[in-house]
Amino acid sequence: MNVASRSARPASRRLDLAAGRVDLTHGAGGRAMQQLIEEIFRPALDNPFLARGDDQAAFDVSAGRMVMSTDSFVVSPLFFPGGDIGSLAVHGTVNDVAMSGARPLYLSAGFVIEEGFPLAELARIARSMGEAARAAGVAVVTGDTKVVERGKADRLFVNTAGIGVVPAGVEISGDRARPGDAILLSGSMGDHGVAIMAHRAGLEFETTIVSDSAALNGLVADMVAVMTDIHVLRDPTRGGLAATFNEICHQSNVGMRLDEAAIPVKPEVLGACELLGLDPLNVANEGKLIAIVPAEDAARLLAVMRAHPLGRDATVIGEVVADPARFVRMATRIGGERIVDWLAGEQLPRIC
Amino acid sequence: MKHLDEYRDAEMARRLAAAIAREARTDRRYRLMEFCGGHTHAIFRYGIEDLLPSNIEMVHGPGCPVCVLPTGRLDMAIRLARREDVILASYGDMLRVPGSKGQSLLKAKADGADIRMVYSTLDAVKLAEANPGREVIFFAIGFETTTPPTALAIEAAARKGLTNFTVFCNHVLTPSAIAAILEAPAIRELEAVEIDGFLGPAHVSVVIGSQPYEFFAEEYRKPVAISGFEPIDIMQSILMLVRQLNEGRAEVENQYIRAVTRDGNLRAKEAVSRVFELRRDFEWRGLGHIPYSALRLKDEFAAFDAERRFDEPYIPTEGIKACECPAILRGAKKPTDCRLFGRACTPETPLGSCMVSSEGACAAYYTYGRMREAAQ
Amino acid sequence: MCHALPVKIIALTGPDTAKVSLGGIVKEVSVALIDDPRPGDYVVLHVGYALAKIDEAEAERTLALLAAEGSDAISEFSAAAEAAEAPP
Numbered sequence: 127m128n129v130a131s132r133s134a135r136p137a138s139r140r141l142d143l144a145a146g147r148v149d150l151t152h153g154a155g156g157r158a159m160q161q162l163i164e165e166i167f168r169p170a171l172d173n174p175f176l177a178r179g180d181d182q183a184a185f186d187v188s189a190g191r192m193v194m195s196t197d198s199f200v201v202s203p204l205f206f207p208g209g210d211i212g213s214l215a216v217h218g219t220v221n222d223v224a225m226s227g228a229r230p231l232y233l234s235a236g237f238v239i240e241e242g243f244p245l246a247e248l249a250r251i252a253r254s255m256g257e258a259a260r261a262a263g264v265a266v267v268t269g270d271t272k273v274v275e276r277g278k279a280d281r282l283f284v285n286t287a288g289i290g291v292v293p294a295g296v297e298i299s300g301d302r303a304r305p306g307d308a309i310l311l312s313g314s315m316g317d318h319g320v321a322i323m324a325h326r327a328g329l330e331f332e333t334t335i336v337s338d339s340a341a342l343n344g345l346v347a348d349m350v351a352v353m354t355d356i357h358v359l360r361d362p363t364r365g366g367l368a369a370t371f372n373e374i375c376h377q378s379n380v381g382m383r384l385d386e387a388a389i390p391v392k393p394e395v396l397g398a399c400e401l402l403g404l405d406p407l408n409v410a411n412e413g414k415l416i417a418i419v420p421a422e423d424a425a426r427l428l429a430v431m432r433a434h435p436l437g438r439d440a441t442v443i444g445e446v447v448a449d450p451a452r453f454v455r456m457a458t459r460i461g462g463e464r465i466v467d468w469l470a471g472e473q474l475p476r477i478c
Numbered sequence: 479m480k481h482l483d484e485y486r487d488a489e490m491a492r493r494l495a496a497a498i499a500r501e502a503r504t505d506r507r508y509r510l511m512e513f514c515g516g517h518t519h520a521i522f523r524y525g526i527e528d529l530l531p532s533n534i535e536m537v538h539g540p541g542c543p544v545c546v547l548p549t550g551r552l553d554m555a556i557r558l559a560r561r562e563d564v565i566l567a568s569y570g571d572m573l574r575v576p577g578s579k580g581q582s583l584l585k586a587k588a589d590g591a592d593i594r595m596v597y598s599t600l601d602a603v604k605l606a607e608a609n610p611g612r613e614v615i616f617f618a619i620g621f622e623t624t625t626p627p628t629a630l631a632i633e634a635a636a637r638k639g640l641t642n643f644t645v646f647c648n649h650v651l652t653p654s655a656i657a658a659i660l661e662a663p664a665i666r667e668l669e670a671v672e673i674d675g676f677l678g679p680a681h682v683s684v685v686i687g688s689q690p691y692e693f694f695a696e697e698y699r700k701p702v703a704i705s706g707f708e709p710i711d712i713m714q715s716i717l718m719l720v721r722q723l724n725e726g727r728a729e730v731e732n733q734y735i736r737a738v739t740r741d742g743n744l745r746a747k748e749a750v751s752r753v754f755e756l757r758r759d760f761e762w763r764g765l766g767h768i769p770y771s772a773l774r775l776k777d778e779f780a781a782f783d784a785e786r787r788f789d790e791p792y793i794p795t796e797g798i799k800a801c802e803c804p805a806i807l808r809g810a811k812k813p814t815d816c817r818l819f820g821r822a823c824t825p826e827t828p829l830g831s832c833m834v835s836s837e838g839a840c841a842a843y844y845t846y847g848r849m850r851e852a853a854q
Numbered sequence: 855m856c857h858a859l860p861v862k863i864i865a866l867t868g869p870d871t872a873k874v875s876l877g878g879i880v881k882e883v884s885v886a887l888i889d890d891p892r893p894g895d896y897v898v899l900h901v902g903y904a905l906a907k908i909d910e911a912e913a914e915r916t917l918a919l920l921a922a923e924g925s926d927a928i929s930e931f932s933a934a935a936e937a938a939e940a941p942p
Contacts, residue, residue, distance in 0.1 A: 324879065327597070331878060331879055332878040332879070332880055333878040335879075387488065393877045393878060394878040394879055396479070397479060397875075397878055398877075398879045400859055400876060400877070401879055401881060403836075403857060451849065453849045455849060458523070458524045458525045459486050459488055459524070459709075460486060460487075460488050460491035460524050460526070460529070460709045460710075461488055461491055461492060461495075461525075461529060462524050462525020462526055462527070462528040462529055463525040463528050464522065464523060464524070464525045464846040465845075465846060465847070465849050467844075467846075479860070479876060480860065480896065481860035481896055482859070482860055484917060493923055494920075494923055497923050516857060569901070597901065598884075598901050598902025598903070600884060600902055601902075623858065623900055623905065624900070624901060626887055626905070627900070627901050627902065627903045630884070630886055630887075630903070680858070681858045681898065681905065684898055684905050684906045685905060685906075710920065714916075714919075714923070717923070733916075735909070735912040735915065735916060736908050736909050736910075736912045737898050737906050737907075737908055737909070738906075743887060743905060743906055745886075745887045745889065746887045749887070
């Protein structure tokens with residue numbers, strides 16, 4: 127980001143945040159784009175790195191292993207109960223970094239904005255990102271903005287990348303699940319995906335289903351502080367718990383045995399899933415994690431999780447087993463058995 | 479959730495399993511067909527067979543409207559959807575079913591055909607109202623449960639004077655399918671399927687009542703238990719059938735008494751008889767040609783009949799040679815008897831309708847139960 | 855056959871329409887196929903239409919029959935009935 131000369135800009139040309147819209151000049155790298163950065167992004171994201179106005183952010187790194195992750199966010203609608211694309215973009219990448227056990231430090235944020243996008247919404251999203259970042263203890267230190275013609279982007283796409291530092295002795299990875307390990311879940315399944323899909327399907331709520339979008343790095347820090355030998359951490363986002371567990375089974379070459387009755391699902395989420403013909407295990411979450419640990423450490427870890435606001439409903443939901451076929455098996459509510467499979471293609475609601 | 483959670487109770491399931499195990503005689507087998515795809519889905523999703531003794535075998539029936547629709551009819555729908563001025567409205571279930579030449583509605587949509595998924599026939603009527611310059615065709619499928627909604631939509635369109643709304647009607651009838659399964663192989667040229675009793679469909683019966691099944695029980699001496707959808711309903715119905723067979727009875731029993739009566743829903747039946755009449759003949763995937771087994775629009779509703787407005791021929795096609803959907807739909811084979819199952823044919827790459835419909839036996843088995851095959 | 859759910863009518867919204875609830879999720883559906891629908895009634899919902907009322911008394915009867923399964927009373931009753939019918 128280049129610093130434009132402040133004295134050359136007349137005060138009357140401030141952005142009309144109430145009624146103005148993004149146009150192609152805002153992405154052209156000139157004065158208009160500078161305005162966008164100075165009047166919307168910089169105040170909202172507010173940190174010394176951005177204030178310098180360089181194209182990059184420079185910082186010292188502590189000793190130890192570093193972790194980096196990136197994610198792009200294309201959620202529609204942009205605003206939903208419990209968050210928006212801005213807070214989601216921060217939480218998503220903070221969580222991806224945190225799932226390695228690392229402490230997230232810095233994020234970048236790239237915006238691809240469709241011509242005509244209301245400035246008021248952009249400002250709202252930027253503020254939401256700033257709040258989410260501050261609450262998570264991270265800073266958005268560098269970014270980029272592009273504007274494309276009408277119809278070339280579905281309103282707004284956001285990419286965030288993040289880096290963090292892994293504490294010494296921590297080796298958390300999807301290939302470390304071992305037969306006999308306990309599987310822990312931090313809370314209820316399906317909240318985020320159902321909040322979005324129910325909204326889109328035009329369902330109303332007596333009790334609004336709220337996305338669980340949240341930064342999990344605080345919870346992870348507490349967990350890692352009490353035990354360094356956590357084998358696997360992952361947040362079940364797109365594809366839900368089913369995708370996450372199948373991925374881990376494949377990476378670690380193991381199977382799993384889950385207990386359906388132990389997996390918490392809110393009644394409203396169950397109701398919406400029934401109406402839409404969805405399985406909560408296939409639905410995205412944005413503020414939950416699973417942990418796989420040696421069985422003897424489960425009780426200790428559970429206590430720490432439950433002491434944290436984002437882990438109050440934490441519970442053991444199953445165990446890792448030896449299985450060359452790498453199935454995720456589940457004891458059903460009524461005592462039978464089924465497998466929990468990856469979802470085939472996009473979820474088309476079951477009607478008939 | 480009331481009227482739902484009670485029928486998913488673990489303790490109740492345990493006690494029913496014990497009762498079934500106690501009462502199933504060890505000197506015989508019990509081959510019970512669950513007609514309805516929804517029951518097949520529930521059986522696998524809850525693992526109900528794990529709670530049954532090994533001499534009770536569930537045979538999966540053809541009660542899956544997506545599965546029994548012949549490929550030629552789906553091809554017609556795809557051709558209709560590809561027309562310039564057409565918006566094809568369809569339930570989600572049909573979108574991924576493979577038609578001929580690797581086509582499907584979803585692929586046609588990606589190619590530019592205007593295909594919209596709807597939850598209800600009312601949405602299709604609204605589409606027609608909102609797009610007066612376009613032809614809206616509703617792709618109607620389903621057994622008797624789904625037919626009354628189509629009838630009401632056609633009457634609503636008539637009342638509103640819509641001239642751009644038609645229905646491509648593929649509604650089929652349950653008793654015809656049951657008869658086809660039971661009829662002597664000599665007539666049907668299909669191998670005999672040994673079935674001792676039937677779990678009757680829950681929601682078809684809400685509409686048609688329990689009375690239509692009495693013929694089968696009497697004529698063929700096969701007990702029927704009309705069963706609710708939930709796992710406890712299914713287990714209670716299995717227990718009822720076991721008792722009937724032990725006692726040499728062949729009656730129609732209604733387990734789903736909270737929603738099914740002997741006469742069914744008169745309003746629904748009347749709506750259907752106002753709008754539809756029987757087709758002389760209809761081809762079913764897996765069951766061949768069955769007379770008086772399907773519905774078409776009556777002459778007074780000809781203006782709403784897509785087959786009369788649009789000139790699309792029905793070209794019967796054979797499925798992929800190795801595909802065993804036809805035998806699976808009759809209950810003559812199991813999904814694991816099909817060479818393609820789990821290899822070339824999976825939910826991601828379905829070759830037959832039994833795999834793509836979530837109520838098809840192959841899809842249910844693959845998604846929830848294929849670890850059993852691996853264990854053998 | 856066919857995916858259908860028990861939902862509760864919470865309000866009538868027109869001559870043929872009603873708002874129904876399942877676990878706190880509300881949807882507007884058609885009740886054109888129901889005789890005398892009322893708030894508080896449970897109905898079976900399929901593709902946007904209520905197909906029948908759920909009969910509360912019959913539901914109670916079903917649960918009572920289920921509760922009796924596997925209880926000692928039933929098996930004693932059956933044993934006694936068999937003994938009474940056994941040929942001399």
